[in-house]
Amino acid sequence: xxxxxxxxxxxxxxxxxxxxxxxxxxxxxxxxxxxxxxxxxxxxxxxxxxxxxxxxxxxxxxxxxxxxxxxxxxxxxxxxxxxxxxxxxxxxxxxxxxxxxxxxxxxxxxxxxxxxxxxxxxxxxxxxxxxxxxxxxxxxxxxxxxxxxxxxxxxxxxxxxxxxxxxxxxxxxxxxxxxxxxxxxxxxxxxxxxxxxxxxxxxxxxxxxxxxxxxxxxxxxxxxxxxxxxxxxxxxxxxxxxxxxxxxxxxxxxxxxxxxxxxxxxxxxxxxxxxxxxxxxxxxxxxxxxxxxxxxxxxxxxxxxxxxxxxxxxxxxxxxxxxxxxxxxxxxxxxxxxxxxxxxxxxxxxxxxxxxxxxxxxxxxxxxxxxxxxxxxxxxxxxxxxxxxxxxxxxxxxxxxxxxxxxxxxxxxxxxxxxxxxxxxxxxxxxxxxxxxxxxxxx
Amino acid sequence: xxxxxxxxxxxxxxxxxxxxxxxxxxxxxxxxxxxxxxxxxxxxxxxxxxxxxxxxxxxxxxxxxxxxxxxxxxxxxxxxxxxxxxxxxxxxxxxxxxxxxxxxxxxxxxxxxxxxxxxxxxxxxxxxxxxxxxxxxxxxxxxxxxxxxxxxxxxxxxxxxxxxxxxxxxxxxxxxxxxxxxxxxxxxxxxxxxxxxxxxxxxxxxxxxxxxxxxxxxxxxxxxxxxxxxxxxxxxxxxxxxxxxxxxxxxxxxxxxxxxxxxxxxxxxxxxxxxxxxxxxxxxxxxxxxxxxxxxxxxxxxxxxxxxxxxxxxx
Numbered sequence: 135x136x137x138x139x140x141x142x143x144x145x146x147x148x149x150x151x152x153x154x155x156x157x158x159x160x161x162x163x164x165x166x167x168x169x170x171x172x173x174x175x176x177x178x179x180x181x182x183x184x185x186x187x188x189x190x191x192x193x194x195x196x197x198x199x200x201x202x203x204x205x206x207x208x209x210x211x212x213x214x215x216x217x218x219x220x221x222x223x224x225x226x227x228x229x230x231x232x233x234x235x236x237x238x239x240x241x242x243x244x245x246x247x248x249x250x251x252x253x254x255x256x257x258x259x260x261x262x263x264x265x266x267x268x269x270x271x272x273x274x275x276x277x278x279x280x281x282x283x284x285x286x287x288x289x290x291x292x293x294x295x296x297x298x299x300x301x302x303x304x305x306x307x308x309x310x311x312x313x314x315x316x317x318x319x320x321x322x323x324x325x326x327x328x329x330x331x332x333x334x335x336x337x338x339x340x341x342x343x344x345x346x347x348x349x350x351x352x353x354x355x356x357x358x359x360x361x362x363x364x365x366x367x368x369x370x371x372x373x374x375x376x377x378x379x380x381x382x383x384x385x386x387x388x389x390x391x392x393x394x395x396x397x398x399x400x401x402x403x404x405x406x407x408x409x410x411x412x413x414x415x416x417x418x419x420x421x422x423x424x425x426x427x428x429x430x431x432x433x434x435x436x437x438x439x440x441x442x443x444x445x446x447x448x449x450x451x452x453x454x455x456x457x458x459x460x461x462x463x464x465x466x467x468x469x470x471x472x473x474x475x476x477x478x479x480x481x482x483x484x485x486x487x488x489x490x491x492x493x494x495x496x497x498x499x500x501x502x503x504x505x506x507x508x509x510x511x512x513x514x515x516x517x518x519x520x521x522x523x524x525x526x527x528x529x530x531x532x533x534x535x536x537x538x539x540x541x542x543x544x545x546x547x548x549x550x551x552x553x554x555x556x557x558x559x560x561x562x563x564x565x566x567x568x569x570x571x572x573x574x575x576x577x
Numbered sequence: 578x579x580x581x582x583x584x585x586x587x588x589x590x591x592x593x594x595x596x597x598x599x600x601x602x603x604x605x606x607x608x609x610x611x612x613x614x615x616x617x618x619x620x621x622x623x624x625x626x627x628x629x630x631x632x633x634x635x636x637x638x639x640x641x642x643x644x645x646x647x648x649x650x651x652x653x654x655x656x657x658x659x660x661x662x663x664x665x666x667x668x669x670x671x672x673x674x675x676x677x678x679x680x681x682x683x684x685x686x687x688x689x690x691x692x693x694x695x696x697x698x699x700x701x702x703x704x705x706x707x708x709x710x711x712x713x714x715x716x717x718x719x720x721x722x723x724x725x726x727x728x729x730x731x732x733x734x735x736x737x738x739x740x741x742x743x744x745x746x747x748x749x750x751x752x753x754x755x756x757x758x759x760x761x762x763x764x765x766x767x768x769x770x771x772x773x774x775x776x777x778x779x780x781x782x783x784x785x786x787x788x789x790x791x792x793x794x795x796x797x798x799x800x801x802x803x804x805x806x807x808x809x810x811x812x813x814x815x816x817x818x819x820x821x822x823x824x825x826x827x828x829x830x831x832x833x834x835x836x837x838x839x840x841x842x843x844x845x846x847x848x849x850x851x852x853x854x855x856x857x858x859x860x861x862x863x864x865x866x867x868x869x870x871x872x873x874x875x876x877x878x879x880x881x882x883x884x885x886x887x888x889x890x891x892x
Contacts, residue, residue: 208856
């Protein structure tokens, strides 16, 4: 009887202890929030090393891009505790910093000797600083990204097409270096029969619902001379947003949409672009660099069939590209900030960053991207590096969502629906953005 | 036996409690039963409504919890009523409501009239006709998006087969003129069965003896339709129009799935604008005012309509 009692007590204690232990383990688990895409899968793989080293478990909350902003901005605005760490979009930084959603990382960086000078400058400004160009850090640059282009190298190298192209345009068919060249190539391929299939010139961003057409149009407008505001007088937009050069840039984007995109591509963003390229519909494809590792591995269009090029130059030789990517931040409403900071410290480590790149993530650490072996590490590595050197980003103001919504409407109305002129669209945009900044008390 | 048990339970009930229970009137008991529902209704319907009315007079933004909320009076309402984009969205909504109701009523009533003939297999065909209504709007929106695809969509190929126009030129969702119709077609396809059901109920409610009397008076089929069928089914048709009108005024899911309001703002109905203002721009006060305006518009129109419906019923 005594031994039975002892056994029962022993079992009960063991069960209690194991429950307590598992509770402790769960209490230490961190939840990382991000978009559901290929790099997120790479991060899951990478984070296993963190769990091994620290004993802290990692949980992930990934949301498709179309709902990413809605879902996580709602979470932050409601001071939710779901996310301990968040990889938030670059444009969120102003709002997240001013509304107290992110933990300021300056003291932590100083304590842990993490220097922002060790990261690609554009990513520090784009993903980490608020106000921009001031040493106030709210995130660690996590996933470098930029809009660039892929093209069908196998089609470009067909002798009969090269000959025909040279006869028609007077220069060799190759990856374009100017937007004029890009349009000529797109026109050349539009509705052409290749291997018994009708193909089209280019896939570009035209999506209306979130940020697609703005990312695409801006990617072109920057190189045509578009500026967000007067460099000497912030928020003065008249004559900058709607300058003659900007108008020409927007007209070019519309012309490219009208002449050279696949039928029905009126609401196309990252996923639709990848589909168009993978299914062999288009000769060229505008998209963020994160799509490149997946395309490179694709059996039908990857390997030797795919090439990459940096966003081409505008008429005056200016060359810029739309910044993508995100930084990783600690959510100020999290109860596990200490553990979350441990993750950031671990993630900033050079070896971890090198592995991050090898798994398909895009590291922003200079030690990785400036390594002599980096350009040859992947076929797209050099294009990524060159693109990251010329980036510009959309407004990162706390009101970025209203600013974005205005540009989505103005650009889509003109480019896709063909309503009004480019000048009307940009004049309207100045009006909308002015109203937003006036509401914010910034003008 | 049961009585004995009830008696023993009643006897066992402590006197103070028994006195309390005996004191509840029928009305009190009724309130006791419905009070949880009323509380729930107050919590999830009435309170948010009053809260939205309050917010509509402020500059509140849900994404800026730390900012001081200021009372802006009627500024949000003035701004909305003077906003050209809002009026365009309202016009787009009116366009959808008009055409979807017209088509759904015409086709729905015709189908109901045919089904009411009780031909062989009519039960089977009724079930088949009802299928679209049973599907989830998310499923319907997605598969119609594929059907409308100019390169692989069956719709484009079917139109091409009939018209000879190349399928890649039939861009239902991208073309400014066709995009509104693409949504009207899908909504009509999905909700005509609903109108048909209500009309069928109306047709079946007409007593057979009225037709027999008309036969005796040698009234033609055409005369019977205009003098008996249509007037007697009219209250049901009007009810269907009311239900579909209110639903389509709020139309969101189908537009969001098919066009997202595009191309440009061609199909941006009021509910899409409202969602963008509320959950993308985070202009909570402004969007609350817009929601109140929409609510008052629907409520007002529905009231006028219900009065008309009652007059028709009294005839």
